Amino acid sequence: MHAQRRGGTTERVYGRLRQDVLDGVLAPGAPLAEVDQSVRLEVSRTPVREAFARLVADGLAQPLPGRGLVVAPLDPGAVEQLYDVREALEVKAARLAAQRRDAAEFTEFAHGFARAPELLGAGEAGLDRYYELTARFDEAIDAAVANPWLQQALASVRTHLVRIRRLARHDPARLSAAAAEHQLIAEAIALGDADLAAHAVHVHLHRSRSHFSSALRHGSIEEEVSA
Known part of the structure; x- marks a missing residue:
């Protein structure tokens, strides 16, 4: 006992x-x-x-x-390594989700991300709701993929991804851009267009990687966190 x-x-x-x-x-x-x-x-x-x-x-x-x-610190080298793995996993997951999806569910996610500017302009409570939306979106993709091995690998990567996402919490420009990118991913999956879904994920990750790598190299993230 x-x-x-x-x-x-x-x-x-x-x-x-x-x-x-x-x-x-x-x-x-x-x-x-x-x-x-x-x-x-x-x-x-x-x-x-x-x-x-x-x-x-x-x-x-x-x-x-x-x-x-x-x-554990977040340094540019670690972020680059994380994004290498993330791209391989998430592009594959988007393709599979587009092939196996519930179209109505992902159409609703697309509508949710289209309304993201309202959440992002609603203070801390709105930001929390936006991050809840992205978490549910990840869960929906995992469910559509229906591959426990891929889900496990994605879960490991997302543990560290959450830290990076949170560091953009007070960067309105990046959050708005990311919401639009998520909207396109959701629309592509809803349409069942695997190539478009994979491309949309690739674009999203390229922009996300560039943003955070630049911020870490120039120290702006560390300054924000320690402020």
């Missing part, structure tokens, strides 16, 4: 820390100290230590010489 309770606590602590990293509450490069987090989360150090080990396994935390454990 004690082991079960401890396991439940570890799971809860891990879930909270993981979400804080993904949401940027714990920013890239931020130190992760057992004592600090155990006090913040009101738990003992043991579940925090176990949760830290899982964050390292996820690639969301890493040890740095002289600094201990930190939230």
